[in-house]
Amino acid sequence: MNQVINLAIMEKGQIGTVAGIRGGGNLRLKLASLGIHTGSKVTKSSNIFTRGPVVIYVGGMEIAIGYKMACKILIKLHPVESDR
Amino acid sequence: MKVLLIGNPNVGKSVIFSRLTGIQVVASNYPGSTVNFKQGFFKIGGQKAEIIDVPGTYSLKPTSAAEEVAVKMIPEGDIIVCVIDATRLERSLPLTLQLLDHKRPMLVVLNIWDETKHKGIQIDIKKLSEFLSVPVITTSAITGEGIRSLVDMIPKASVPDRPKIKESQQWLLIGEIINQVQTVTHRHHTLTEKFQDFTIRPFGGILIAFLVLSLSFFIIRFLGEGLIGLVFEPLFEIVYKPLLLDFSQYLGGKGVLHDILIGNLINGDIDFNQSFGLISTGLFVPIGIVFPYVLSFYFILGILEDYGYLPRLAILLDVFMHRIGLHGYAIIPTVLGLGCNVPGILATRILESKRERFIACTLISIGIPCASLHAMIFGLVGARGLKYVLIIYVVLAIVWICLGLIMNMTIKGFTPELFTEIPPYRNPVLTAVFKKLWMRMKAFLKEAVPIVLIGVLIINLFYSLRIFDVIADFFAPVINGLMGLPDKAVTALVIGFLRKDVAVGMLAPLGLTNKQVVIGCVTLAMFFPCVATFVVMLRELGWKDMLKASAIMLFASVIVATLINILWP
Numbered sequence: 054m055n056q057v058i059n060l061a062i063m064e065k066g067q068i069g070t071v072a073g074i075r076g077g078g079n080l081r082l083k084l085a086s087l088g089i090h091t092g093s094k095v096t097k098s099s100n101i102f103t104r105g106p107v108v109i110y111v112g113g114m115e116i117a118i119g120y121k122m123a124c125k126i127l128i129k130l131h132p133v134e135s136d137r
Numbered sequence: 138m139k140v141l142l143i144g145n146p147n148v149g150k151s152v153i154f155s156r157l158t159g160i161q162v163v164a165s166n167y168p169g170s171t172v173n174f175k176q177g178f179f180k181i182g183g184q185k186a187e188i189i190d191v192p193g194t195y196s197l198k199p200t201s202a203a204e205e206v207a208v209k210m211i212p213e214g215d216i217i218v219c220v221i222d223a224t225r226l227e228r229s230l231p232l233t234l235q236l237l238d239h240k241r242p243m244l245v246v247l248n249i250w251d252e253t254k255h256k257g258i259q260i261d262i263k264k265l266s267e268f269l270s271v272p273v274i275t276t277s278a279i280t281g282e283g284i285r286s287l288v289d290m291i292p293k294a295s296v297p298d299r300p301k302i303k304e305s306q307q308w309l310l311i312g313e314i315i316n317q318v319q320t321v322t323h324r325h326h327t328l329t330e331k332f333q334d335f336t337i338r339p340f341g342g343i344l345i346a347f348l349v350l351s352l353s354f355f356i357i358r359f360l361g362e363g364l365i366g367l368v369f370e371p372l373f374e375i376v377y378k379p380l381l382l383d384f385s386q387y388l389g390g391k392g393v394l395h396d397i398l399i400g401n402l403i404n405g406d407i408d409f410n411q412s413f414g415l416i417s418t419g420l421f422v423p424i425g426i427v428f429p430y431v432l433s434f435y436f437i438l439g440i441l442e443d444y445g446y447l448p449r450l451a452i453l454l455d456v457f458m459h460r461i462g463l464h465g466y467a468i469i470p471t472v473l474g475l476g477c478n479v480p481g482i483l484a485t486r487i488l489e490s491k492r493e494r495f496i497a498c499t500l501i502s503i504g505i506p507c508a509s510l511h512a513m514i515f516g517l518v519g520a521r522g523l524k525y526v527l528i529i530y531v532v533l534a535i536v537w538i539c540l541g542l543i544m545n546m547t548i549k550g551f552t553p554e555l556f557t558e559i560p561p562y563r564n565p566v567l568t569a570v571f572k573k574l575w576m577r578m579k580a581f582l583k584e585a586v587p588i589v590l591i592g593v594l595i596i597n598l599f600y601s602l603r604i605f606d607v608i609a610d611f612f613a614p615v616i617n618g619l620m621g622l623p624d625k626a627v628t629a630l631v632i633g634f635l636r637k638d639v640a641v642g643m644l645a646p647l648g649l650t651n652k653q654v655v656i657g658c659v660t661l662a663m664f665f666p667c668v669a670t671f672v673v674m675l676r677e678l679g680w681k682d683m684l685k686a687s688a689i690m691l692f693a694s695v696i697v698a699t700l701i702n703i704l705w706p
Contacts, residue, residue, distance in 0.1 A: 086195035087558055088228050090308055102339050105456040106465065106555050112227035115561070117337075117452045119464065119554025 060118070060126040061107055063097045069128035070094055076125045084126070088112035095128065138186040140291060141210060143236065144220035145229050146193030147560050149248040151175075152278040152569075153220060154190035157288065161576045163480075164569075165442035166560050167469065168193060169487035174206055181291055189214070195228075197235045202486045216242045216294045218287075223247035223275065224256050226319055228558070230311045233269065237297040243271045244294040246287060250275040252563075257322035265318045270299045279566050329562050336446075337559070342453045349446060353437045360433035361512065369425045373409055381407055381417060397597045410517070411646040418642065419593035422513075423586045427638050428578075430512035434476050435577045436570070443565035443573075447472060448557060455555045461541025462496045462548065463488070464555040474501040476508050477581070478670040482677055491682075492550040496541065498674055499686045502666040503693060504537030506637070509585065513641035514658055525651055529658050536663065536697055540689070584669065585636070592635040596628065596643070605631070619695060620660060621702035622653055633661045635668050652705045656698050664694035 057072050071093050074081055084090065088111050098108040098115060107123040109116055118126070142150045146168030155162045158177030164170055175190040194204040197211070211217070219236050221229035226247075236243060245266075253260065266273040274290050276283030302310055335341040381399060388395040390402065399407065400414025407414075409421035441447060447469050455465030467488055474481025478501055485497045506514065518525050545552070599605050608631060609616075609624040616622050616630070625647055633640035644657045665687065666674060675683045 082196070082198055083200055083556060086198075086200070086231065087556070088231070092308060098334065099337055100339075101337065101342070101452055102456050105339070106452050108337055108452065108559070113225050114228050115333075115559040117448075117455075117465075117555055117557055117559055119455070119556060122554040122556060 056130050057127055058130065059124050060095070060097070060109065060128050061100075061120055061123040063107075063128055063130070065097055065099055067130060068094065068096050069130045071126060072129040073127040074125060075127065080122070080125065084122075087116055088114070089116070089126065138181075138184070138215050139213060140186055140188045140216045140218055141191055141214035142188065142218050142220055143191045143207065143211070143232075144193060145195055145222065145232060146170075147558075148193065148220050148222040148229070149278045150193065150220045151190055153218075153246070153248065153276065153284070153287070154188065156278055156281055156284045157188055161572060162190065163573055163576060165439075165447075165573075166445040166563050166565075167442065167448045168558055168560065169203060169469075169484070170442075171203075173203075173483070173486075174210060179288070181288060186291075194232065196232055201489050211236075211239060211241075214241060216244065216291060218244050218246055218291065218294070220246045220248050223250045223253050223260060224258060224561075226258075226260060227311065227315050230314060231307060234302055234307060234310070237269065237271070237299065238301050240296055242294040242296050244287075244290055245269060245271055245273045247273060247275045248278055250283065251277040251280065259320045259322070261318050265314070268314050268318065270297045271295050279569060333562050336449050337452055339453075342449065346450055346453055349441070349450075353441065357430070357433045357437050358515070360436065361430040361515075364429035364432065365426065365516075369429055373421055373425045378407055378409075393601070396601070397594070400597075410642065413593060413596060413643070413646070415590060415593050415597070419590050420586075422638055422642050423509075423582075423589045426516045427509040427512045427585065428581070430515070431476070431508040431581050432574070432578060434508045434511075435574050438472070438476060439570045439573045439577075440565050443563065443570055445560045445562045448559050451557070452555070452559065459552055460545065461500070461538060462545030462552055463493055463500075463541070464552055466555060466557055467493065467497045470497055471501055471505055474505040474507065475511075476577075478502055478505065478507050478666060479673050481505065482670060482673045485677070489553045490550065492548055493552060495678060495682050495686070496544045496548065498678055499544065499689055500537055500541055502670055502674060502686070503540060503663050503690050504533050506533065506662045507667075509636070509638040510641065510662060513638045517641060517645055518654055518658060521651055521654065525655050528655050529662075532655075532659050532697065532701065533662055536693065540693060544689075585638075588636050588668070589639050592632050592639040595635070596632060596639075599628070599631075615695060619702065620656055620698035622657055622660075622698075623647060623649070626653075626657055629657065629661065630664065633667070634665055634671075637661055637667050652701075655705075656701050659701065660694050660698045663690060663697060665690055 071091050073091055093111055096110040098110055100107055104120045106117045106119055142154055144150050151162045151164035151171050157179045160177040162175055171192045177188050178185055179188055191207045191210050192203040194207040197208055199205040199208050217236055219233050262273050272290055272293055274286055276287055336345045385399050398415050400412030400417050403411055407417050409418055412418050451465035451468045454468050458465050458467055470481045470484035473484050481501045482498050485494045488494050488497055514526060514529060605628045609627045612627050613624050616627050617624055629640045629643040632643055640661050
């Protein structure tokens, strides 16, 4: 049911779980070193301009990720708590 | 015994290191402030032990030059002290687990312990120690809390005896540890956190960045000018000059020794800007003009660094920096370069690719004047009108951007994406800020003053041996024909190889027009790094790239100087 989108188009304030990373071992390794791996919970904090870095919270820290790299991170959005 | 301090970037390893050894190290609130290892000694129970402050790394599979240094060190350590930021336990555990696999005697330190209370974080130390199978202790290095028990515990470090963790299991295990060891009491966002968010919103961020940078500029200028006007100038003019004049008379007012030490008397008086003797201008330039500016610059920089502002600037500028072939984080070496190019060039180690480092180093040495140069430009050119100072800076900024664009287009490769953690804002601890300032000033006096003195000595020797005349004749077509400077200006350019501040000072007695002064300063800023920067660049880039960078600098400076010469009515 839950939507899978990439991190770049995720909206500010949304919460989700990393569903996958489109990229090679190097990228995975790099992301994992800051705690971004399949299964980690992320909260989107901000976008700097339209194609600028993306800022997220993960594992209690704030991380900035380049736009293209953010596009490669797939996120399964958590259901919004407010009912509609 | 060799002890290694290892941990993620920005967890306070350097602060622990200086607490243990008494060696002062520049530490700041951003990842990557230590790019090379530092070595020191301390005593455990009467015995001397060696301790090494290893650059921060997130994993033992390195992704940057600074991290590589870290990984290479591990086999050399007898005891590993793994330093963790207690407020960010989760992010530290991957490295901790990887270190455990090396099966060396190990000790885990939860640093920044004092802040866990404010953040509502509780960590069960005993349980964590059981999970990791090595001792765990807590410290707050910046206040010194827990350092003594760290010293006592180091000999008790134990070899971990837990089975190797498969990579696929790693995150599950970390999740389990966090669940069982850490409880976070939820609380409202503090004002700092709200501000923290605001400074990386595009609109709020740019606004704040503009405010922060212009405020910094004004404070630096205000402090610098204030120190010069109230302290240093009176000191030289009222206290030092009469002594020098007596000495001058004692020497008979002329002669070789007099000219070298005191220089030319101008209307029977010493002019600190123009006399150019070893103990007149040679001391006045580094201490009377440059020192106050360097002091105020590093004071403000220290506060910005420790507060944690610089990484946010990096994120805001990322989009722009990508156009000149760098990513946002390159702004940190650049800002450091505004103080002195040498630490700026060294800090480019936090950049991942060789291409990026080449572009960053070249741009810093060509378009970023150091504090010494700023001071001289403001001192000498500012007296003719701030307009001319502004022209110099606008020209340098344009050069910096254009060269970046060109290098980005012509150098093969691509710019890696920005990927960095953003440290939380921390209130700067004033004693730490002053300690860092003191260290940097000591380094400045130790390195700058001797080179300035050597520079002035060479000037005097060259003058008396008429070597400058030969050089001036040789370069006249370029200096005079293209750049519109008098032949004599070549002396300043030659000395520019040694130190830029003295070189700008040498323009003063030449009686240049405003236009010529602007051209002279721009050329001096661009055409070549000073000797200290040159040596560091050569070491960091290798001679091939250094040759390329030097060629770019020489060409660019001649072209820019010629353009100003032609375009200025």
